[in-house]
Amino acid sequence: MLLTKKQEFELITAIKGRGEIPLKFQYLGEGSKNWDKIAKYRLKTGGITAIEFNLLRKKIKLFLDPYSNIKKINVIDLGCGNGIASYPVLEELQRRKIKFKYIPIDISKELLNMAVKNVKAKFGNVECKAFQLDFESGNFSDVIYELKEGDSVNLLLFLGSTLGNFSDRNRILTNFRDSMSSDDYLIIGVELTNLYKIHKILPYYRGKLTEDFLYFIPEKIGIKRKDTIFDVGWNESKKQIEARMILRKDIEVKIGSEKFILEKGEQILLGISVKFTEETLTKLLSDVGFRTELLTTSEDRGYILSMVQPTRYSI
Numbered sequence: 001m002l003l004t005k006k007q008e009f010e011l012i013t014a015i016k017g018r019g020e021i022p023l024k025f026q027y028l029g030e031g032s033k034n035w036d037k038i039a040k041y042r043l044k045t046g047g048i049t050a051i052e053f054n055l056l057r058k059k060i061k062l063f064l065d066p067y068s069n070i071k072k073i074n075v076i077d078l079g080c081g082n083g084i085a086s087y088p089v090l091e092e093l094q095r096r097k098i099k100f101k102y103i104p105i106d107i108s109k110e111l112l113n114m115a116v117k118n119v120k121a122k123f124g125n126v127e128c129k130a131f132q133l134d135f136e137s138g139n140f141s142d143v144i145y146e147l148k149e150g151d152s153v154n155l156l157l158f159l160g161s162t163l164g165n166f167s168d169r170n171r172i173l174t175n176f177r178d179s180m181s182s183d184d185y186l187i188i189g190v191e192l193t194n195l196y197k198i199h200k201i202l203p204y205y206r207g208k209l210t211e212d213f214l215y216f217i218p219e220k221i222g223i224k225r226k227d228t229i230f231d232v233g234w235n236e237s238k239k240q241i242e243a244r245m246i247l248r249k250d251i252e253v254k255i256g257s258e259k260f261i262l263e264k265g266e267q268i269l270l271g272i273s274v275k276f277t278e279e280t281l282t283k284l285l286s287d288v289g290f291r292t293e294l295l296t297t298s299e300d301r302g303y304i305l306s307m308v309q310p311t312r313y314s315i
């Protein structure tokens with residue numbers, strides 16, 4: 001079973017109510033392999049995965065400064081994907097001989113398994129503990145709190161510009177903040193807006209790999225790719241890339257035991273990727289109650305990594 005009953009209802013409501021297939025479902029089941037291909041392609045060809053990876057590798061010493069006297073760290077990889085994005089952090093911990101546990105948290109069981117397998121293969125038999133949950137369902141303070149034992153500390157990662165894929169970014173960040181203690185840190189990586197570069201970014205959202213990834217759920221529920229037009233564009237007012245499909249004919253959709261018709265000409269949103277500026281990211285983080293400890297951008301100002309901590313008292 002790909003979707004739980006609750007997820008089936010969420011999918012039906014999203015399609016009927018908002019004309020949207022939530023991106024998070026595309027990572028489930030066999031969809032995880034489609035994502036793995038995209039992440040590896042972006043790493044190999046200088047896409048955002050590579051830019052973030054190199055920036056993190058270059059700046060990791062600074063990010064680990066607050067941990068200079070720490071002996072044990074839980075590296076909590078939020079939305080872990082295939083786990084590879086966290087390697088620069090794990091490599092530096094290993095170099096410093098700091099003991100770490102790798103804790104991937106993700107909606108996709110398959111990606112959790114993949115991340116654990118990859119990390120174990122790369123870093124020896126490091127201790128891993130995976131948690132499957134949906135960031136949109138509330139905080140997970142129980143999971144994070146339980147990890148702390150003795151003198152260990154938590155470092156959370158939210159990499160791969162995943163924040164930009166959520167329409168309600170405040171909600172996700174609030175759920176993270178409410179899951180953290182005031183001495184935990186979170187490193188977030190997002191792509192910045194660079195209007196001159198939109199034409200360079202867009203090709204990463206077009207092409208076979210992206211289509212295979214975004215049509216996983218549509219094809220599962222009865223929408224054939226050939227019966228749609230795939231469209232990717234830049235929404236200037238929302239500063240986001242939008243991928244959608246436009247139906248060429250009436251199509252019957254089946255989700256669980258529910259069937260309904262989508263009409264010719266209907267547009268279904270398949271994914272968004274919001275691009276930030278230093279200011280919009282810092283404001284968003286501060287609005288939900290994080291203070292920024294450290295902020296660094298790639299040389300071309302196309303990518304930003306921000307290290308934040310929950311503010312103890314909000315006024």
Ligand SMILES: C[S@@+](CC[C@H](N)C(=O)[O-])C[C@H]1O[C@@H](n2cnc3c(N)ncnc32)[C@H](O)[C@@H]1O
Nearest residue numbers: 024027079080081085106107108134135159160
């Ligand atoms: C864009 S990928 C990034 C993966 C990885 N961090 C990287 O940089 O390569 C987003 C990841 O977040 C997970 N994810 C997306 N929405 C989620 C949600 N609502 N709750 C939990 N995990 C989610 C996906 O399954 C996927 O692993």
